[in-house]
Amino acid sequence: MLLAVENLEVAFHLRNTAVRAVRSVSFELEKGETIGIVGESGSGKTVLAHSILRLVPHPPARTGGRILFDGDDLLSCSAAALRGIRGNRICMIFQDPSASFNPYLRLADQLMEPLLLHRSITRAEALDEAVAALGETGIAHPAERIRSFPHEFSGGMLQRAMIAMALMMRPQIVLADEPTTALDVTVQAQLLRLMRTLREQYAMTVVFITHNLGIVAGFCDRVLVMYAGVILESAPTGKLFSATAHPYTRALIRSVPRLQGTKETLSTIPGAPPDPSVEHTGCPFYPRCDCRIPECGEAPVRLVEIDEGHATSCIRFIRGDMAW
Amino acid sequence: MIPFLLRRVCIEMPLSLLVIFTVTFFLIRLAPGGPFSSEKSVSAQVRAELERHYGLDKPLQVQYVNYLASVVRGDLGPSFKYPGSTVADLIAGAFPVSLELGCYALLFALLFGITAGMLAASKNGTWCDYLIMSIGMGGICIPSFVLGPLLVLVFGLILGWLPVAGWSGPLDRVLPSLTLGMVYVAYIARLMRGGMLEILVQDFIKTARAKGLSERMVLVRHAMRGSLLPVVSFLGPAAAGLVTGSFVVETIFSIPGLGRFFVTAAFNRDYTMIMGTVIFYAVIIITFNMVVDVLLAYLDPRLRNG
Numbered sequence: 001m002l003l004a005v006e007n008l009e010v011a012f013h014l015r016n017t018a019v020r021a022v023r024s025v026s027f028e029l030e031k032g033e034t035i036g037i038v039g040e041s042g043s044g045k046t047v048l049a050h051s052i053l054r055l056v057p058h059p060p061a062r063t064g065g066r067i068l069f070d071g072d073d074l075l076s077c078s079a080a081a082l083r084g085i086r087g088n089r090i091c092m093i094f095q096d097p098s099a100s101f102n103p104y105l106r107l108a109d110q111l112m113e114p115l116l117l118h119r120s121i122t123r124a125e126a127l128d129e130a131v132a133a134l135g136e137t138g139i140a141h142p143a144e145r146i147r148s149f150p151h152e153f154s155g156g157m158l159q160r161a162m163i164a165m166a167l168m169m170r171p172q173i174v175l176a177d178e179p180t181t182a183l184d185v186t187v188q189a190q191l192l193r194l195m196r197t198l199r200e201q202y203a204m205t206v207v208f209i210t211h212n213l214g215i216v217a218g219f220c221d222r223v224l225v226m227y228a229g230v231i232l233e234s235a236p237t238g239k240l241f242s243a244t245a246h247p248y249t250r251a252l253i254r255s256v257p258r259l260q261g262t263k264e265t266l267s268t269i270p271g272a273p274p275d276p277s278v279e280h281t282g283c284p285f286y287p288r289c290d291c292r293i294p295e296c297g298e299a300p301v302r303l304v305e306i307d308e309g310h311a312t313s314c315i316r317f318i319r320g321d322m323a324w
Numbered sequence: 325m326i327p328f329l330l331r332r333v334c335i336e337m338p339l340s341l342l343v344i345f346t347v348t349f350f351l352i353r354l355a356p357g358g359p360f361s362s363e364k365s366v367s368a369q370v371r372a373e374l375e376r377h378y379g380l381d382k383p384l385q386v387q388y389v390n391y392l393a394s395v396v397r398g399d400l401g402p403s404f405k406y407p408g409s410t411v412a413d414l415i416a417g418a419f420p421v422s423l424e425l426g427c428y429a430l431l432f433a434l435l436f437g438i439t440a441g442m443l444a445a446s447k448n449g450t451w452c453d454y455l456i457m458s459i460g461m462g463g464i465c466i467p468s469f470v471l472g473p474l475l476v477l478v479f480g481l482i483l484g485w486l487p488v489a490g491w492s493g494p495l496d497r498v499l500p501s502l503t504l505g506m507v508y509v510a511y512i513a514r515l516m517r518g519g520m521l522e523i524l525v526q527d528f529i530k531t532a533r534a535k536g537l538s539e540r541m542v543l544v545r546h547a548m549r550g551s552l553l554p555v556v557s558f559l560g561p562a563a564a565g566l567v568t569g570s571f572v573v574e575t576i577f578s579i580p581g582l583g584r585f586f587v588t589a590a591f592n593r594d595y596t597m598i599m600g601t602v603i604f605y606a607v608i609i610i611t612f613n614m615v616v617d618v619l620l621a622y623l624d625p626r627l628r629n630g
Contacts, residue, residue, distance in 0.1 A: 087535035099527040
């Protein structure tokens, strides 16, 4: 086991409300696996990923629980220890590549930065490594292009540079926070192919955050379905689609547009995601669920394993009184 | 960058100067009185003779063309109030003093303003931020004719550490520089803090932290450059104002700088001196704004090739 998140809580304390963005989330990450975290916007996926590297601003955020990595608790270790892990053993690929690079600095400086920080190498060696990493992501003439400023790159190229920057450090874990969401589908496909190749080449462990179930199906070994800061279902990718065990997951799968089949109206989930500042007892999906029973609104949410590696929080599935 | 600068120097600068020249020339003639009207002892005949000597008896448009022609040749003309001296001589004598004082004040303002602004932004919302910003507010509110005498009182008279006035030794530079620079320290600190707060919420700052950079390195390497942009834009007119001298500060500390000429020339209706100082000031402002544009392009690559 490489990383263990135990009862992670992240709450943003504002003037008179507390927004609980992540509520008692636990999961484990094995070496070499790719885990997908899916959910709608505002479900807490990004906050979850950012809090693994303690990138959520304190204050207003407060965190609870533990994130164990190699015997250290990332939430309570010293700032110096954390800096040794950030950008070195755990790397992050951010959502919006054009906003995630410093517009005032050349890409060369930005790409070389983690190398110079974490390895004892010269600038010339760091530049060589950065150029090689950029070339590996399929950017032509990397030695010249690396001298560019971010605004001279397209979004797709910047995301390649971002991937290069994360992967050249050969991190033990890569946190990819919707790395392809800001890009168009063809570039998306190219980048996923690239990430898949590099993942196999370096036997990386990946946490892949997305709201795209199609990407999950093709890219991840295991999936966590997140909603209102809570994990509702956790399953190996195959089982998530073949033996879906939560009404929310089923609703998500149904709302993916399909090329085959009848031209029916695209299904949506009625209602809106819950207001995160409102405390709810019971299942957070309860108000929008079409399978709800009164008990769902009261029983506390907890994940229960119903099959090997497959856990759900839906009490009807746990009891076995529902199937489709 | 170079064609842009060439266009600025060869076309825009002369055009702006011509407009400023023309407007100033006619505006000062609109003011009642003339250079010799306050000298009561001068008889009407002598006055007419003086005006004829300086060409003031000619029609206004002729005076305009003649003076413009001489300014284009680089001759700002003789001063009406300091007989025997040309305007160019007077400016050349006083400007180095104001320039020196202005540079010290600017240096002081940049050093303390940027540091204080960065400190306040990085500790946003804490007592440290509030303290710095309150001092800054004080710096903006206290005028130099209050601050100057106050500093003289404390450091010159009570403590006796520094000379109260004059412009001979290096210690003479300290109090005037502080007095002149204080307002700018406050402005720069506020601009720097605002610029930095805007940068610190950007995504790329999170990227920098995620690389494992220390908070200090994040500030210096990633946040400072962008935060400097508003400060640099402000510096164009501010630096021009600083190096051309301040009437108040120069009067308080009896410094033979350029600042007093702006005021005395206007009071005396010393037409050529007014024109000379205005044109000089305009050239400095335009030049400094140009330097600022180059600096901004250096700081922000997105502004290049534009």
